[in-house]
Amino acid sequence: MNRALLLLVGCSATLLVFGLWIPFKALVAQEMLELAWAESQARQSEARPWPWADTWPVAKLDIPAQGVSMIVLEGVHGESLAFGPGRVPGSEGPGAPVVLAGHRDTHFRHLQHLEPGDAVRLQGMDRQWRRYQVTATRVVDSSRESLDTRSLAQGTLVMITCYPFDSLDASGPLRFVVEAKPAYGMEQIDTVAAL
């Protein structure tokens, strides 16, 4: 009886630690990423936050309405998403839509409070802040729909996270998608074309 109880306590405590470890890791990693981001901006090159990392900071995302900012990493594989929101590879070209994805229970839990009209800022390696304005939020079923980046307008910012926000199911098919357009649409597209 006592042994069984001990086992139960042990297992539960382990689960709890693992469960709390994820948000903890997400929180602490962002601090380390800040350093790497500062370094990569200073050197204008990719700086890995720790030597064995298979991702690196590519941008800084700021949501003034929520008072949060976070470092965006390259790639949307599990490794990068554990430490920060990830940028989908292939969205680095000039004028290409930027697609970010993040975990709904850590970095991107703030997305649920975003509403059309809210401002979002994104800082690139060039230290320039780009302003975006949220145009729409919607829920999609990822088992039925793919993200067609070609159908997005130039310079669009898309942020993706899982849905519903308070669900325990980590493999559900629903995604919450926030679309934002450049706040100074015309100007930006012009400069991009001039490049």
Added chain:
Amino acid sequence: MMLLSLLANPVVRPECHHPSLKPLLSTRARRNMIRCAEGISLWLAMVLMLFVHPLYAEARAMESEQPGQLYLVDRKSAWQEPALVLDSRFDVQVTGLLAQTHLTRTFRNTSDVWQEGLFVFPLPEQASVYGLTMTVGERRIVGQLQPRAQARQNYEKAKQAGQKAATVEQNRPNLFTSRIANIAPGEEVTVEVQYQQPVNYRHGEFELRLPTTLTPRYMPGAPVSTPASAWQSGWSLPTTQVADADEISPFTVLPDDVNAGSHRATIALEIEAGLPVDEVTSPSHPLQVELEGSRAKVAPEHGPILMDRDVIVRWRPAGSQAPTAALFHQQWRGEDFLMAMVMPPAITGQVLRRELLFVIDTSGSMAGESIRQARSALLRGLDTLRPGDRFNVIQFNSQAHALYPQPVPANGHYLARARDYVQDLDADGGTEMAGALSLAMGMESSESAGHVQQMVFMTDGAVGNESALFDQIRTGLGNRRLFTVAIGSAPNMHFLREAARWGRGQYTAVHSAAEVDKALGKLFAAMEAPVMTDVEVQWPGTVAQPVPAKPGDLFHGQPLVQVVRGAPAEGELTVSGRLPGGRSWRTSLDLARAAPGKGLDRQWARGRIDAVMDSARLAGTEPDEAAIVELSLSHGVMSPFTSFVAIEERVSRPEGESLNQEAVPTLLPVGSQPGMLRYPQTATFGPLLTALGLVGLMFSLAIVMLSRRQTL
């Protein structure tokens, strides 16, 4: 909740308020303290439980759903019913050079509301659809061929009235849409489509291709916003260049995303080859073959197959019996129809000096296995170049890029650089074929040096603007010939075949990496050999409108096939042609020896419809719709302007019941990467682990408390 009441029970009688008993003050105080702590912690636990419970309950509700089912999310982002479950069956009967297929699709409604299903599906590029039957339980309703608008209208009317109805429309010669209205909850509706297709005979081998899915197509042009239609059936919006993009872009999903038993096809082939068959093979599926003389029964070895690639079946006549000619005769409504196949002799002549332009598709739809096959096909092509030949390599995705500004001699240095270039090709981006074609066709040619101009186009043909591209090929190709190589497990064969036809060339298909060598070997052999031109077919007496009206040039290993109406099976058929160097070739066949055939009338009608469409393209006008509808209705063969519709007389859906609509997705072709982005996995197990850990700890705490109370 049981846990909750278990926890709550001891708390409703908090012992700390009990009147003090006899034992020592210190012990009593300690016990009271313990009990107070116990009560408080249990209360805390309960509060925690209340906080966790909604999450827990939700997780439970989700677990109760079957995995892998499809959900639609409406604007309120609520769950909707699981999708229709799809089951297909191909019953194919091959007689000589034609194959008749009964394609049965069963749609099972697993939801508890009435459903309308929509399914966009591919058929062989030369398929002539000639029948539609809907089966509901024991009732069979035979479909009628009607002008397209009328069929659509009748279908909508029946749908609104609550009658069962099914319709099949043609979107492209190899892409069709079927709609099935008013499938009751839990009910199965079967729709049978009957079609025929010619068997491909080349280089002494017969081949039949049954497409089961399609590669998502690229829609060039800017999206056009349209008034929101009743329901969007595709992932694409109509664009300025592809007006029906939304109709030909069914959602493509991975096999894991559909119901466990859905999207499977049973295939049964009966071949009556007319001559002893040696072997039946397939590069796409392992087969189970029962051979008996000229007959063969063929089925995939492992039962139903996943509909994620084309099914290809090939058979070879025994020994050296490769037929050089075949004749079929059929009487239909008192009229004679004849079909002739004549194989020209192997033509030998001097080896030609060539200028070869390789054009390779490196768009996103080629990502995965396809680009690897295309790369090795191109490398194989470079190997066939001989000193004195000239070549260039052009790749295209969203933009076209040429390796050399103009064709260069095929010598070591240039070839080595080309090989490096090809090896580094990656697939990504759009499929802007028009740009690639104009780059290739605008390339300065070295015709003066006496080179034969040839262009090899390697692609999966996954575009929505085929028609515009055919126009471009027809008008801009000049003296060149265009050869196409189909890449991937579900290429758009309509595009590849027609592009080669308008480009006066030939096409071939590479189905797997293993057969790149074989397929391209044949194509390049045909390209190197001289061509038979001025092919003339003389039927006895006067025949009305043979199809094709004017046979094109014949390549090595490619037969001439012609169908005529109104010629009786007597007299002599003469075929002649001109070989390079002024030599001529001539052969004649005795029509009285024609074997009985089946479906020749339909083959003729389909050929006539194509001819009317072709002449419109040549004249640059709209096709003669009335003539096509007339041909189509009188021969019972579907056309772009006619559709089949089957409507049940009785009303099955009660008036109060609403009707849901659902588009059945197609499977992503095997080996290709999802061209569009899959949404990434964006949730962690953190909350689940935390909740489980908390629940476990609370449970242990409760047990500890209870056992403590008992011992006290």
